[in-house]
Amino acid sequence: MRLLTALWALPVLGGFAALGWRKDPRGAALGFSVLVLLACALPLLRLDALSSLSEAGPVWAWGIRYRLGVDGLSLALCGLTAFLTVISILGSWKQEFSPGYWAAFLFLEGALMGVFLARDVFFFYIFWEAVLIPMFFIIGLWGSEGRRHAAIKFFLFTFFGSVFLLLGLLALVTRHHQTTGVWTWDMDALRGGASGPAALATFAAVMIGFAVKVPVVPLHTWLPDAHTEAPAAGSVMLAGVLLKMGVYGIVRVALPAFPELSRSLLPWLGACAAINVIYGALCAMAQTDLKRLVAYSSVAHLGFCLLGVFSRTPEGLAGGSLQLINHGLTTGALFLMVGFLYERSHRRGIADFGELAGRAPWLAFFFGFSVFASIGLPGLNGFVGEFMSLAGMTRVLPSLAVAGVAGVTMAAAYLLPAYQAVFWGAAGPEAASARVTDLDSRERGLLWSLSLLMLLIGLCPGPWLRLVSGAAAAAVLP
Amino acid sequence: MNPLLQFPFVGLGPQLCLGAGLLAALAAGMSQRLPRGFLRAVVLFVLASSTLLAGLTVPGAYGPLIRIDGLGVSWQFLFYLGAVPYALSLAEDEVPAALALGSVLGMALLAVSGNLLMLFIGLEFMSLPAYLLVSRGGGRSGQAEEAAVKYFFAGGLAGALFLLGMALYYAATKSLALVGAAGTMAEAGVALMGVAALFKLGAVPLHFWLPDAYEAASPELAGLMSTSMKSAGLLLLLRLLALTPSSEFAACLPALGALTAVVGAISALRQERLQRLLAYSSIAHAGNLVLGAGAWAAQGALPAGTAPLFFYLASYAFMSNGAFAFLRASGIGSRAELKGYALRAPLKAALFAALLLALAGIPPTAGFLAKLLIFWEAVKAGLWAPVAGAGLAALLSLGYYLGLIRDMYFEESRAPSKTPIEVSAAFSGVVWACAVPAAVLGLAPWLVGGLAGWLAP
Numbered sequence: 001m002r003l004l005t006a007l008w009a010l011p012v013l014g015g016f017a018a019l020g021w022r023k024d025p026r027g028a029a030l031g032f033s034v035l036v037l038l039a040c041a042l043p044l045l046r047l048d049a050l051s052s053l054s055e056a057g058p059v060w061a062w063g064i065r066y067r068l069g070v071d072g073l074s075l076a077l078c079g080l081t082a083f084l085t086v087i088s089i090l091g092s093w094k095q096e097f098s099p100g101y102w103a104a105f106l107f108l109e110g111a112l113m114g115v116f117l118a119r120d121v122f123f124f125y126i127f128w129e130a131v132l133i134p135m136f137f138i139i140g141l142w143g144s145e146g147r148r149h150a151a152i153k154f155f156l157f158t159f160f161g162s163v164f165l166l167l168g169l170l171a172l173v174t175r176h177h178q179t180t181g182v183w184t185w186d187m188d189a190l191r192g193g194a195s196g197p198a199a200l201a202t203f204a205a206v207m208i209g210f211a212v213k214v215p216v217v218p219l220h221t222w223l224p225d226a227h228t229e230a231p232a233a234g235s236v237m238l239a240g241v242l243l244k245m246g247v248y249g250i251v252r253v254a255l256p257a258f259p260e261l262s263r264s265l266l267p268w269l270g271a272c273a274a275i276n277v278i279y280g281a282l283c284a285m286a287q288t289d290l291k292r293l294v295a296y297s298s299v300a301h302l303g304f305c306l307l308g309v310f311s312r313t314p315e316g317l318a319g320g321s322l323q324l325i326n327h328g329l330t331t332g333a334l335f336l337m338v339g340f341l342y343e344r345s346h347r348r349g350i351a352d353f354g355e356l357a358g359r360a361p362w363l364a365f366f367f368g369f370s371v372f373a374s375i376g377l378p379g380l381n382g383f384v385g386e387f388m389s390l391a392g393m394t395r396v397l398p399s400l401a402v403a404g405v406a407g408v409t410m411a412a413a414y415l416l417p418a419y420q421a422v423f424w425g426a427a428g429p430e431a432a433s434a435r436v437t438d439l440d441s442r443e444r445g446l447l448w449s450l451s452l453l454m455l456l457i458g459l460c461p462g463p464w465l466r467l468v469s470g471a472a473a474a475a476v477l478p
Numbered sequence: 479m480n481p482l483l484q485f486p487f488v489g490l491g492p493q494l495c496l497g498a499g500l501l502a503a504l505a506a507g508m509s510q511r512l513p514r515g516f517l518r519a520v521v522l523f524v525l526a527s528s529t530l531l532a533g534l535t536v537p538g539a540y541g542p543l544i545r546i547d548g549l550g551v552s553w554q555f556l557f558y559l560g561a562v563p564y565a566l567s568l569a570e571d572e573v574p575a576a577l578a579l580g581s582v583l584g585m586a587l588l589a590v591s592g593n594l595l596m597l598f599i600g601l602e603f604m605s606l607p608a609y610l611l612v613s614r615g616g617g618r619s620g621q622a623e624e625a626a627v628k629y630f631f632a633g634g635l636a637g638a639l640f641l642l643g644m645a646l647y648y649a650a651t652k653s654l655a656l657v658g659a660a661g662t663m664a665e666a667g668v669a670l671m672g673v674a675a676l677f678k679l680g681a682v683p684l685h686f687w688l689p690d691a692y693e694a695a696s697p698e699l700a701g702l703m704s705t706s707m708k709s710a711g712l713l714l715l716l717r718l719l720a721l722t723p724s725s726e727f728a729a730c731l732p733a734l735g736a737l738t739a740v741v742g743a744i745s746a747l748r749q750e751r752l753q754r755l756l757a758y759s760s761i762a763h764a765g766n767l768v769l770g771a772g773a774w775a776a777q778g779a780l781p782a783g784t785a786p787l788f789f790y791l792a793s794y795a796f797m798s799n800g801a802f803a804f805l806r807a808s809g810i811g812s813r814a815e816l817k818g819y820a821l822r823a824p825l826k827a828a829l830f831a832a833l834l835l836a837l838a839g840i841p842p843t844a845g846f847l848a849k850l851l852i853f854w855e856a857v858k859a860g861l862w863a864p865v866a867g868a869g870l871a872a873l874l875s876l877g878y879y880l881g882l883i884r885d886m887y888f889e890e891s892r893a894p895s896k897t898p899i900e901v902s903a904a905f906s907g908v909v910w911a912c913a914v915p916a917a918v919l920g921l922a923p924w925l926v927g928g929l930a931g932w933l934a935p
C-alpha cells in the first residue's frame with residue numbers, strides 16, 4: 001500500500017469531496033481529516049523500521065524523481081499537521097462558511113504533508129509553494145477587516161523567499177552535476193560539503209528562502225498581519241504548522257547540504273536566532289491586540305527552535321525539533337481561544353476585556369494552562385524544548401544561550417500581564433466581557449486534547465524526544 | 479524509405495493544406511448561402527489536418543529552400559494549437575478566416591525554411607495579415623486603425639532590418655543557406671536580423687507597438703498573436719542564433735530578456751484594462767523566452783536544448799489563450815468589472831484564477847515548470863544576474879496576477895457595467911480546455927524530457 005502517498009493524496013481528495021458534496025461539506029472535511037490523522041498513526045506501528053519507510057517512482061527527467069520518505073521528525077510534523085487540521089475544522093464548526101473554506105483546509109493539509117514527506121527537492125519545492133494557495137484564500141476570503149492587504153502581503157513575502165529558495169536549489173543541483181556528472185534532486189544525494197564563494201551564495205539563497213517562512217527578523221513583517229487578519233482556524237494552521245516549514249527546511253535541506261558553512265557561520269546564524277527571541281519578545285510586550293501578541297510570541301518561540309537547530313548538537317537538534325511540536329500545540333491553543341473570544345465579542349484588544357475568570361472559568365483555565373506551557377513552565381511541554389535547545393547552544397556558544405534565557409523571562413513578562421489583564425483585571429467601562437460566555441463542550445473537548453498533549457510531553461518527554469532526536473541528528477550530523 | 483515520402487510536396491503537406499484552406503475560405507466568401515459555422519469547421523479541419531501532416535513529414539532537406547527538422551515540426555504544432563481558439567471565434571465573414579489561415583501559413587513556411595530568403599518570406603507572410611486583422615478590431619473609434627498603423631510601421635521597420643541583415647550576411651558568406659558562419663560581417667548581419675525577431679517577440683525596447691495592437695485586437699486575436707506569432711518570432715530567433723551561437727548579439731540576449739521581463743512586469747502593474755494588462759504580461763513572458771534563447775545559444779545551440787523553450791511556449795499557449803478566452807467568455811474588460819466576479823460566476827472565476835496562477839508560475843502549474851526550466855538552463859550557462867532579474871520580474875508579476883485574483887474573490891461585488899466585449903458562451907469551453915492543462919502540466923516534466931530526446935537528431 002502506498003501509505004505515504006495516501007497521506008498527502010487523501011486530504012486533497014477530501015478537499016474535492018468537500019467542494020463536491022453539497023449536502024454536508026463540513027462533515028466531509030471532518031471525516032477526511034480524521035481519516036488522515038488515523039493514517040498518520042500507521043507508520044508509528046513500524047517505528048523501528050521508520051527510516052527505511054519510503055516510496056519512490058521512476059526518474060522523470062533530469063534526475064527529478066517522485067520520492068517520499070518518513071522518519072521521526074517528518075512523522076511528528078505530519079501528525080501535528082493532521083491533528084491541528086482536525087482541531088481547526090472542529091474549532092470553526094459553528095461558523096457559517098462556504099464549502100470552499102473546509103476544502104481549503106484540506107488542500108492546505110495535503111500540501112503540508114507533502115512538504116514534510118518529500119525526499120526530492122523538486123517535489124519539496126512544489127509542495128512548499130502549493131501551501132501558499134489555500135492559505136492565501138483562507139486569509140483573503142474569510143479573514144477580518146484587513147484581510148485583503150494581509151493576504152497579498154503574505155503571498156508576496158513568502159514568494160519573495162521562494163524565488164531565492166528556488167535559485168538556491170537550482171544552484172545546488174547544478175553544482176552537484178558539475179562535480180559528479182549526475183543529475184539528481186534527491187535530498188540524500190545532495191548532502192555534501194560545498195564551500196567557497198559560490199557555495200556561500202547558494203547557502204545564503206536557500207537560507208533566505210527558509211528564513212522568510214520561519215520568520216527570521218527582519219523578514220518577519222508579513223507574520224503579524226497574516227496571523228491577525230486570518231480567521232482563528234487559519235491562524236492555528238499558520239502558527240501551528242506553516243512556520244514549522246521553515247525550520248524543517250533548514251534541518252532537512254540547508255544544514256545537511258552545507259555542513260561546513262553552517263558550522264563556520266554558526267555565530268551569525270545563532271545571532272539571528274537570538275535576535276528573533278529578543279526582538280519577538282520586545283514586540284510582543286508592546287502589543288495591545290491579543291492576537292498580535294500571540295503572533296509576535298511565535299517569532300520569539302521560533303527563535304528558540306533555531307537556537308537549538310543551529311547549535312548542531314544532538315541536544316539542540318532534539319530540543320529544537322521537539323519545540324516545533326510544542327509550539328504548534330501551545331500557540332495553536334492560544335490562537336484557538338483568542339478566536340473563541342473574538343467569535344463571542346468581536347473584540348481582540350487586551351483592554352477590551354477584564355474579569356473574565358468569573359464569567360468563563362473554563363476559558364480562564366485553558367488559557368492559563370497554555371500561557372504557562374508557552375512560557376516554558378517545568379512540567380509542561382515548552383520547558384523541555386526550550387531547555388534542550390538552550391542546552392545545545394550552551395555547548396557551542398554560551399553567550400547566545402544567555403540571550404535565550406533572557407528571552408524565556410521576557411516570555412513571562414509579555415504573556416502573564418496580558419493574561420492577568422484579560423482574565424483577572426478590572427473590566428473597563430467599554431469592556432466587552434459581558435458578551436463572553438464560557439466554553440461549550442465541543443470547545444472544551446478541543447482544548448482538553450491540546451492541553452493533555454502539552455502535559456504529556458512535559459511530564460514524559462522521553463518517547464517524543466526519541467521520535468524526533470534520532471531523525472534530526474541523522475539528517476544534520478554527518 | 480518510401481520514395482514518395484521524399485517528394486517535396488509530401489514534406490510540405492501542412493503548408494499545402496493551409497494554402498488549400500485559404501483558397502477554400504475565399505471561395506466560400508463568394509457563395510451566398512452557407513451553413514452557419516461552415517467557415518469555422520473548415521478552418522478547424524485545416525488546422526487539425528495540418529497538425530497531422532506535420533507529424534507525418536520526414537526530416538531532411540527538400541531542395542535549397544526547404545529543410546524539415548525536429549525543431550520546425552515541433553514548432554508547427556505550437557502554431558496550429560495556438561490558432562484553435564481564434565478559429566472557434568470565426569463567424570460568417572470569410573475575410574478573417576482567410577487572413578488567419580494566411581498568417582498561419584506564413585508561420586508554417588517559416589518553420590520549414592532552410593534559407594534566409596524563405597525565412598523572410600515566411601515572416602512577411604505571417605505579419606501582413608496580422609496588420610489587417612488588428613485594423614478590423616472593435617474598440618473605440620480610430621483606436622484599431624491607429625494601433626494597426628503603428629504595428630505596420632514597426633513590422634515594416636523589422637522587415638527592412640531583416641533585409642539589411644540578410645544583405646550583410648550574403649556579402650560575408652556568399653550564401654543565404656542556413657549554415658553556420660563566422661566573421662564580423664556575418665555576425666552583424668545576424669544581429670540585424672535578430673533585431674527583427676526581437677521586434678516580433680516584443681522585447682524591450684522594441685515593444686512599443688505591442689500593447690496598443692493587443693488592446694485594439696479582439697481578445698481571441700490577441701490570444702493568437704501572443705501564442706502562435708510569438709512562437710514564430712522565437713523560432714526565427716533560434717534559427718538565427720544557430721548560425722552564430724557565440725556572437726556578441728547572442729551574449730546580449732540574457733540581459734535583454736531579464737530587462738524585458740522586468741519592464742513588462744512593472745508596466746503591467748499599473749494597467750486597468752485587462753487586455754492591455756495581459757499584453758504587458760506577454761511582454762514579461764517574452765523576456766523569459768529571450769533569456770532562454772540566450773542561455774540556449776550560450777550552451778552551443780544544440781537541437782535538444784530547445785525542449786525547455788518548447789515547453790514554455792506550449793504552456794504559454796494554454797495560459798494566454800485561456801486568459802484571453804476568459805475575457806470573451808465573461809465579457810469583462812477592466813479590473814473594476816472583475817470585482818466580486820467570484821460570487822457571480824464561481825466556476826469561471828476559479829478557472830481564471832488557475833490560469834492566473836499558471837501565468838504567475840506558482841507550482842504545480844505548467845507556468846512554474848516552464849519558468850523553472852528556463853531559469854535552470856540559464857543557471858547551467860552561468861547567467862546568474864539575468865536569472866536574478868527574471869526572478870525579480872516573476873515576483874513583481876505576482877502584484878498584478880494576485881491583484882486580479884483579489885479583485886475577483888476578495889472585493890465586494892458590484893453590478894457589471896456596460897461591457898465593450900461581446901460575450902460568447904462557446905468560449906467557456908476554451909477556458910476549460912486551457913485552464914486544466916495549464917494547471918496540471920507542471921507535474922509532467924517527463925513530457926519535456928521525452929521531447930528533448932525527440933528533438934535531438
